[in-house]
């Protein structure tokens with residue numbers, strides 16, 4: 076059954092909030108009507124340059140209260156606030172230092188998803204932050220302009236931390252992107268769109284732990300922590316930085332009147348040229364940048380159509396493959412500020428050369444395992460060498476949806492079932508959806524950051540699967556260097 080946004084709200088939220096409201100006012104059930112609240116834009120994170128020329132950010136992870144449903148403050152978690160986190164921003168070449176203070180009463184971590192950085196700064200399960208402690212990783216930004224993000228990555232408990240609201244964007248800038256005539260005024264014509272689905276109880280509190288085969292599927296989708304908000308648009312074009320911050324759900328972003336979206340970037344940066352697409356499908360953790368053009372005074376709804384999960388109907392149904400949601404209404408004002416059209420060429424996108432690959436590896440995802448194994452913090456599954464290029468053959472051998480995320484690098488898709496990748500998979504990626512039974516080959520280059528003692532992760536980013544062990548570890552070593560106890 077495909078429910079519209081309004082039906083869902085009536086079925087889930089409207090009915091859910093009806094009881095307490097009716098109880099205290101004596102009136103009938105209330106309905107949460109979409110597009111009544113304005114879009115909340117996460118604030119830019121403040122930073123200061125220290126004496127060593129480093130850009131320093133201070134983040135505090137903490138519990139707070141957030142009105143998912145207006146008038147119903149709910150318990151949630153946030154970074155420097157009550158829900159989600161500020162947008163970090165730094166330029167290629169800059170040295171950054173992030174002080175991450177854990178103000179929760181349980182252990183967490185903070186992972187920089189999509190960032191090329193030393194494994195010890197990665198914030199995976201090997202870098203726990205105990206309650207009351209501060210962890211201060213530093214690294215040099217060394218990758219193209221992109222929309223990256225951050226979230227906890229605690230061994231076996233990531234889903235709950237992300238679901239409660241621990242997620243934010245980390246935007247990387249560079250000179251190539253800055254030289255392009257693209258919308259880039261944060262919060263004005265360059266808008267973060269962090270999408271996550273939730274469930275609420277009768278008091279508007281987050282409900283956790285309803286697991287389907289993909290993980291927790293919420294019946295209500297939030298954009299930047301609000302249900303079906305609107306955005307007043309004052310420019311002819313607006314750039315949306317889409318992040319699927321859901322733990323299990325895949326979205327197929329589209330405009331309600333089916334006009335195309337101009338896709339300009341994917342996980343790790345801009346494409347070589349813009350592509351007009353009807354929909355942008357993102358599995359958990361994937362990002363995309365799109366530009367939407369608006370006429371004066373018009374209203375358009377950004378929605379999610381039923382995603383194509385590439386699996387049998389029964390499983391697709393159980394994993395949200397038939398669900399549709401209205402997400403955000405874009406409301407153009409009458410006097411729109413002119414904005415240049417998207418340039419026909421974006422950035423040079425050097426192709427990693429598969430002929431240079433010195434090693435092939437194969438990864439089979441099945442059940443909650445990768446290559447038949449579950450995550451073991453004490454086992455390094457793969458060892459790669461700095462300065463080398465590899466081909467990773469990846470297949471989802473299961474009928475369930477899975478995706479694959481690799482830490483520490485951005486990779487390229489070489490082919491899918493032997494065919495060249497579609498335009499939206501030609502750019503830098505760190506997470507790819509794996510349609511069941513479709514073999515995919517990725518090309519990865521491991522440039523630097525050898526550390527035989529500290530692994531990076533690779534895993535399914537349906538976080539319920541990840542938490543259940545669908546993850547492995549790889550270490551990067553110098554040529555000739557070894558890892559004690561590793562065979563293979």
Ligand code: C2O
Pocket residue numbers: 186188226228360480482532534536
């Ligand atoms: Cu977004 Cu291993 O993480």
Ligand code: CU
Pocket residue numbers: 186187188189480481482483
């Ligand atoms: Cu990651």
Ligand code: CU
Pocket residue numbers: 476477478535536537540541545
């Ligand atoms: Cu999975």
